Amino acid sequence: MSSDWTPSEMGSQAGNTVVVTGANSGIGFEATAAFAAAGAHVVMACRSTDRGRNAKREIEQEYPGASLTVHELDLGDLDSVERFADWYRAEYDALNVLANNAGVMAIPRSETADGFETQFGVNHLGHAALTAYLLPVLRRTNGEARVVTQSSGVHERGRIDFDDLQSEHDYDKWDAYARSKLANVLFAYELDRRLRAAGASVTSVACHPGYAATNLQLRGPEAEGSRLRVLAMKAANVLVAQSAEQGAWPLLYAATEPDIDGGEYVGPTGLFDMRGHPGTQQSSDRSYSEDTARRLWTVSEELTGVSFDLPEP
Template sequence: MAKWSTTDIPDQTDRTAVVTGANSGLGFETATALAAAGAHVVLAVRNLDKGKEAVNRITAATPGARVELQQLDLASLAGIRSAAEELRDKHPRIDLLINNAGVMYPPKETTRDGFELQFGTNHLGHFALTGLLLDRLLPVPGSRVITISSIGHRIRAAIHFDDLNWDNGYSRVGAYGQSKLANLLFTYELQRRLTAADQNSIAVAAHPGGSNTELGRHLPALLRVPAMRVLSQSAAMGALPTLRAATDPGVQGGQYYGPSGPGGLRGHPELVSSSKQSHDTDLQRRLWQVSEELTGVTYPID
């Protein structure tokens, strides 16, 4: 499909979508487009004040939009469990779970549970949330789990099982690459397990290319100069791969969507490929087992 855009989103009436990190950037654009298409959108955010501002902006753009807030701190396993319990109470069915929230290139920090912040938030937090909500998706025809990766999954990326928390020398770029590779390994392993369990739900991945969002606030100064913006695109364009992965009727489980332009930095969304490493089934299974051990979350399809 040439130049897929928000005009190609099918009617989302009667569908419930949970979008993490939806108060700004890619998540906000994703939530805005889904709400405009008729979905009941849950903005799962850490900062409720910013979340309220996002809700107001969405309802101003689409009067009557069905939007609600859910507090979610992906850097806290206790917070994730609390949020999941509240979501389960409110929503007996979930059609779309969009694992969008993330951090990129911060100084060395840890989550409340002691995990390196990027791995703990980008991967472990979403692994736990998905596992705790999956039984709300499994009975829903056409339900999808969309997890956002990055072209960064190819850059200095490896799963450092001997030092997942980067205690022995921290690399912002390496830690981000690890977390984004983990997002893909998780998606492909989740899809394999869904297929093996004969489930109709699917797992799909997407990446935004180079997008101008708050996610880049920790980028080196060289990469934040105006000239670099020529190589990137707006948050609205960056959200299109996510939206296509979430709504295009032709999407299949285990696929990966990203911008169509050179280097995958910008352009309309299309089916793209990921690194050879991301398709290593032994690596996928090992990461899954470790993630269960670290989070204490097991899946209803295991």
């Protein structure tokens, strides 16, 4: 379903509290600025608090009344995820939107502090654990709360290989990225099904930004030391991509649009679903496999040691 929606239609977010992971740059930064401009209090969950504070100052210069808090969150370290959640639960009684946005893309194989392949560990497992820890706050929030999980159109090439989830036997950086992004969609849909089964006033939505010009595309080539690929990515960002600001529109739409029921997939509805105004659309056939989603849910709880207090659908 297409639309001509822009953030000007978000309406007031005054009184709402939002957590945005990866809030210091790219889409996370733009989403944070938009939420703050609409009156929300935004917790900027950042791996680097120095970069987070710099981003906070930049937003405050543009929106002097912005209500922002920066706190450390390293999604590649489950101890850091737990510390962030403990801090949040001690400081806040409500959470209207959890934006699981941060991520890494197409990097050489490495491992998180807990021994997970980094793309799967950061993009999926870290966010799954964070969501589980914050779910009690989401559930006690007055009115409807939402969990929005950022995926990618690349999820369409993803496959969940339960025999090699950590890509220990066969690693391709793009296959690993696609797997992590497919896991994001499977997780978002399964979370929504379980929330419905629990009768919770929390909904779960997946989204993707299309092709947006951010630093995310540069990290893989930079990690490989490929100056040529860095230059190619920069050129593509200039010639093909939409802005990071527009790339944040699907996340903002998924988080605030009243017609979103949960269990939906939001992305740009323009050229090849890479740019344009946000709307609901179909994700890959594999993303709708409830059997795969249930198995991934169980394995994710086992790997992280963090469990959701939710019934099976």
